[in-house]
Amino acid sequence: MVLTLEDIIEMSEKPICIKSPTLGKLGFRMFLVKDEEIILKYLNEYDDSELICNMFILHQLISPKITIEVLEGLNSLEIKYILSEYLKINNLDKYFDFNKGNVYDNFKEGLICYRNHLLKPILAHRNQIIDSIEQTLDLITMPQQISRYILNSQELIMDSMVEVSEAVNTIQQSLSLPQLNEYIRLFDLSAAYSAISIQKIIEPQINLWTNWFNVNRNLIQATYYLDIFWDEVFEKYNxxxxxxxxxxxxxxxxxxxxxxxxxxxxxxxxxxxxxxxxxxxxxxxxxxxxxxxxxxxxxxxxxxxxxxxxxxxxxxxxxxxxxxxxxxxxxxxxxxxxxxxxxxxxxxxxxxxxxxxxxxxxxxxxxxxxxxxxxxxxxxxxxxxxxxxxxxxxxxxxxxxxxxxxxxxxxxxxxxxxxxxxxxxxxxxxxxxxxxxxxxxxxxxxxxxxxxxxxxxxxxxxx
Known part of the structure; x- marks a missing residue:
């Protein structure tokens, strides 16, 4: 049977039902490409394995609405069951091993494994991406030290992707990692288009490059989620x-x-x-x-x-x-x-x-x-x-x-x-x-x- 686009969309919107011994019927969202971003966020921001685990469950949970305190009160075996079922349904279980040790540490290690899987295409093309950025900067009239700062920032981000669970360095804090697909798309634009976009903002306030990059990337991400919001409003309520x-x-x-x-x-x-x-x-x-x-x-x-x-x-x-x-x-x-x-x-x-x-x-x-x-x-x-x-x-x-x-x-x-x-x-x-x-x-x-x-x-x- 060949699935149509409508079939795939319908499947992605259909809740995943998992029965919890304590909480009863739980409804989860399918794990989609946009959810990959949450993995990078958690590994960047949190060290606590239990917190990462509970935050992930809450992020994917549709119903009922529960608090993190409720999850903290559950037995670790029940948490293990919920996670195992969810990951299996989404074909993600191959990255996770719950057979030994602490369920929370196992889940964090699984996220790291899955994260490394996501990063392989980018790391494989690291040099090409850096070269593309350098070609773009060559088209822009700006002080050499600023151009070098921007290029070094991107190199540091690329190199640190494999170590996102460690403390984030100063430049990463000002240039936080966006969704991977969006990151590739941003630097896949033509050099001329990028040059015009950057130059328009940089010329009047060259010392605020970091602020510009951060704000504009935020708006790209925000616009994506807003489009989803209004599409749903139109689809449900016309x-x-x-x-x-x-x-x-x-x-x-x-x-x-x-x-x-x-x-x-x-x-x-x-x-x-x-x-x-x-x-x-x-x-x-x-x-x-x-x-x-x-x-x-x-x-x-x-x-x-x-x-x-x-x-x-x-x-x-x-x-x-x-x-x-x-x-x-x-x-x-x-x-x-x-x-x-x-x-x-x-x-x-x-x-x-x-x-x-x-x-x-x-x-x-x-x-x-x-x-x-x-x-x-x-x-x-x-x-x-x-x-x-x-x-x-x-x-x-x-x-x-x-x-x-x-x-x-x-x-x-x-x-x-x-x-x-x-x-x-x-x-x-x-x-x-x-x-x-x-x-x-x-x-x-x-x-x-x-x-x-x-x-x-x-x-x-x-x-």
């Missing part, structure tokens, strides 16, 4: 991206690709209701999405940020906010406590994000860490909001996120000056005590979503 974004943007909301697609259907249904108060209807959709079922979707949102360096030291504060929502006594408005707390964390995290990219902000102007003002191609100062706008590269989906972050939360409002938007969700007026009617659940949810937006900007290439 809703186009443009129609959805028009409604979402009108009411000062946005969608994260880490959300479930049914949220779009619920939003459009609310938009079509004859209600006179559409704002209330749309707000209710978002609030219910995150807070129902004891904040299950909110918990999932927050858990995604735990390994992000720019959230380091702040996760306890954020988790406390979630716990306040879950355990708030009657008569107490948790929004009054959470909104200013999360706005303060948004301030700190966006500053960490800028530092991560070798930048700081002073009086709304962007500087490098040596105190030099960032300039555009016309020699004009680059402002904070302009920098964030450029990060989203004019993509309508990302621009809606930036609208809420820049134009709503960070709207430029002076004391006693009127609001610039139809909702009064202004950082300045809330933190300076001018607005004391900010205790609204939809403001709480917007805060969490902006945190996810900042998380996405810094880690899209890892997700």
């Amino acid at each position: 809703i186009s991206r443009d129609n959805a974004l028009t409604c979402i943007k009108k009411y000062h909301w946005f969608i994260s690709p880490s959300m479930y697609t049914y949220i779009v259907k619920d939003i459009l249904s609310a938009c079509k209701k004859p209600s006179r108060n559409k704002y209330h209807e749309i707000n209710k959709v978002f609030v219910n999405y995150f807070l129902k079922n004891d904040c299950r979707n909110l918990d999932e949102f927050v858990r995604n940020w735990e390994t992000n360096p720019i959230f380091k030291g702040r996760m306890k504060i954020i988790r406390d906010c979630v716990n306040i929502i879950k355990n708030c006594p009657k008569g107490v408005n948790f929004s009054n406590l959470i909104v200013p707390t999360l706005i303060a964390q948004i301030d700190g995290i966006q500053q960490e994000f800028m530092k991560q990219n070798g930048l700081v902000v002073d009086h709304k102007k962007v500087y490098d860490l040596e105190g030099n003002k960032l300039k555009d191609e016309h020699g004009q100062n680059i402002w904070f909001n302009q920098y964030y706008r450029e990060l989203t590269s004019g993509d309508g989906f990302f621009d809606v996120m930036n609208d809420v972050f820049i134009d709503v939360l960070l709207q430029n409002t002076e004391p006693r000056e009127d609001y610039k938007t139809s909702i009064h969700f202004s950082r300045n007026k809330i933190l300076h005590g001018e607005n004391f009617h900010y205790g609204k659940k939809d403001y709480v949810i917007r805060c969490f979503m902006i945190l996810d937006f900042l998380h996405g900007l810094s880690t899209m290439h890892d997700d």
Whole structure:
């Protein structure tokens, strides 16, 4: 029997069912090419074999929604059974040996074995790839030391692929490894096309090469996942991206690709209701999405940020906010406590994000860490909001996120000056005590979503 493309797609979307003695029926996604990236991420970021194992299971699990604490409570024999069945169904079992030793160490060793299998084609063509990059750089007018730095960076990345379980060197930290297929594709472009693309960004700010490479690669990866998200929305609900974004943007909301697609259907249904108060209807959709079922979707949102360096030291504060929502006594408005707390964390995290990219902000102007003002191609100062706008590269989906972050939360409002938007969700007026009617659940949810937006900007290439 010859399988058609439709047959293959249908098979890939059909859940894998494994019956766990403790957890009952578990539904997993098929292991696809895009999932290879998660292996590289785990081996790069984590040393703990048990954590790697549990994170992998959670990543592939569709239903039911469980926490990592639940997996930690399972017997290692049950973990071994779940993994063995999943790997066997996906024809990956030949890379894993669970017959001796610790199941978690065995799984990590199996991932290393599979990773080395993935890297063989790239390592076999290492010299050709480096030569291609060098030819591209020869077409670009730039200082020789910068050209050499870029080439050396790529050589170091190629050489270190076989040692990704060890500590990552300085250059790798700034040029994180993307999906392998995407890596090959990036350097398989013609030299002329690459030269034009690189030169366009490098000429005005040659010392920010690393930042450019990182940001643009993030957007390539992000666009890939967004296309999948909107394809699923159209296939399931016959809703186009443009129609959805028009409604979402009108009411000062946005969608994260880490959300479930049914949220779009619920939003459009609310938009079509004859209600006179559409704002209330749309707000209710978002609030219910995150807070129902004891904040299950909110918990999932927050858990995604735990390994992000720019959230380091702040996760306890954020988790406390979630716990306040879950355990708030009657008569107490948790929004009054959470909104200013999360706005303060948004301030700190966006500053960490800028530092991560070798930048700081002073009086709304962007500087490098040596105190030099960032300039555009016309020699004009680059402002904070302009920098964030450029990060989203004019993509309508990302621009809606930036609208809420820049134009709503960070709207430029002076004391006693009127609001610039139809909702009064202004950082300045809330933190300076001018607005004391900010205790609204939809403001709480917007805060969490902006945190996810900042998380996405810094880690899209890892997700």
